[in-house]
Amino acid sequence: MQETKTKSKYTNAIHAGQHPDPVFGGINVPIYQSSTFVFKDAKQGAARFTGEEDGYIYTRIGNPTIKALEDNVAVLENGYGSLATSSGMSALSTLVMALLDSNSHMISTAAVYGSSRTLVEELFSKFGVEYDYVDTSDINNIKKCLKPNTKALFVETPANPTMALTDIRACAQLAKENGLTLVVDNTFASPILQNPLDLGADIVYHSVTKFINGHADVVGGIIVTKTQDLFDQIKKTLVLSGATMDPNQAWLVLRGVKSLALRVEKAQDNAIKIARFLENHPKVAWVNYPGLKSHPQHDLAKNQMEGFGSLLCFGMKSGFEAGQKLINTINIPALAVSLGGIESLIQHPASMTHASISRENREKAGITDELIRMSVGCEGFEDLKNDLEETLSKID
Numbered sequence: 112m113q114e115t116k117t118k119s120k121y122t123n124a125i126h127a128g129q130h131p132d133p134v135f136g137g138i139n140v141p142i143y144q145s146s147t148f149v150f151k152d153a154k155q156g157a158a159r160f161t162g163e164e165d166g167y168i169y170t171r172i173g174n175p176t177i178k179a180l181e182d183n184v185a186v187l188e189n190g191y192g193s194l195a196t197s198s199g200m201s202a203l204s205t206l207v208m209a210l211l212d213s214n215s216h217m218i219s220t221a222a223v224y225g226s227s228r229t230l231v232e233e234l235f236s237k238f239g240v241e242y243d244y245v246d247t248s249d250i251n252n253i254k255k256c257l258k259p260n261t262k263a264l265f266v267e268t269p270a271n272p273t274m275a276l277t278d279i280r281a282c283a284q285l286a287k288e289n290g291l292t293l294v295v296d297n298t299f300a301s302p303i304l305q306n307p308l309d310l311g312a313d314i315v316y317h318s319v320t321k322f323i324n325g326h327a328d329v330v331g332g333i334i335v336t337k338t339q340d341l342f343d344q345i346k347k348t349l350v351l352s353g354a355t356m357d358p359n360q361a362w363l364v365l366r367g368v369k370s371l372a373l374r375v376e377k378a379q380d381n382a383i384k385i386a387r388f389l390e391n392h393p394k395v396a397w398v399n400y401p402g403l404k405s406h407p408q409h410d411l412a413k414n415q416m417e418g419f420g421s422l423l424c425f426g427m428k429s430g431f432e433a434g435q436k437l438i439n440t441i442n443i444p445a446l447a448v449s450l451g452g453i454e455s456l457i458q459h460p461a462s463m464t465h466a467s468i469s470r471e472n473r474e475k476a477g478i479t480d481e482l483i484r485m486s487v488g489c490e491g492f493e494d495l496k497n498d499l500e501e502t503l504s505k506i507d
């Protein structure tokens with residue numbers, strides 16, 4: 112399925128999977144806003160359904176605009192193929208449905224996006240899926256939870272919102288030894304900075320709402336598999352569950368992805384400077400950013416990532432109240448959830464993105480009340496720094 116694997120990520124983000132409109136030569140893939148596709152005759156319709164003939168049938172099963180996005184991200188992640196979904200959450204629910212059943216067990220990173228955990232704890236548990244959420248930054252914690260019916264290991268690295276990392280190569284080894292499918296949520300790194308399939312993972316998925324689209328105007332998800340077998344298994348689940356993407360959504364994401372490498376580069380250049388600024392600020396107690404030497408897994412970040420990204424979290428010396436004051440008064444970063452967009456955002460995970468997790472589980476996962484998460488965008492660094500400096504100066 113791949114075509115431009117050997118080119119740079121700048122080139123692939125712009126060109127992979129993209130073909131000019133075959134009718135008029137328009138440079139962008141058109142929005143094929145059609146729910147269904149006309150067959151020349153009954154024989155052709157039947158041949159499309161059996162798979163004897165390639166071609167489109169119905170948009171839930173496949174659509175040329177969605178396919179262009181899928182081909183693009185498959186190349187960026189070095190995968191066999193990819194499947195676009197209606198949201199990041201539907202990418203995850205499709206994977207759980209495809210890989211697990213009422214007799215099986217999964218292990219996952221504890222500090223994942225709040226709804227990702229709640230989905231399994233509250234919804235899939237109703238269908239008999241067993242789970243353990245552990246600190247996967249220590250491989251021994253995963254080993255301790257292995258059971259005869261463990262089928263899949265879900266890892267989010269860097270983790271939302273703690274920025275803890277998990278060693279993907281070590282997990283891949285463990286997964287291989289124990290017959291597990293290793294799934295990595297690569298949303299925080301984006302395909303520009305980390306390619307889990309190259310490190311031994313079987314499946315990678317993204318909330319494309321974040322970096323891949325990058326402009327806070329689409330909710331979407333994507334799954335990339337390493338093999339055709341996994342692709343076929345997941346495609347069947349996705350087409351049946353109907354959690355597919357819409358062509359309009361796909362077209363917007365195709366527009367966003369063209370600048371992915373540039374946005375990631377600029378945002379992380381800002382983020383490392385912001386992280387250093389905060390780390391040296393007398394009112395800030397701690398900063399978690401994989402690019403700082405103080406990050407406990409800084410070496411792992413250098414080893415498995417091609418950059419440190421643009422998400423960070425921190426706590427104020429005077430605690431929760433000071434953090435709340437900061438997010439209420441800061442000017443440029445908007446007080447809003449989501450991340451990975453061109454604009455900076457700031458939020459309070461314990462009461463917002465991770466509020467659906469019990470306090471006990473949140474605290475065990477390191478998501479304390481004082482933790483503030485910032486998604487650093489592509490604004491001018493001096494503007495972001497001056498804004499933070501001025502805001503901090505007004506907080507006790």
Ligand code: LCS
Pocket residue numbers: 198199200201224227267271296298299317318319320330331332448449450464
């Ligand atoms: N995976 C990660 C790492 C996420 O951060 C999110 C959403 C999802 C999956 C789900 O994707 P969605 O369905 O929203 O496209 N994270 C959010 C966050 O931290 N703030 O708002 C949404």
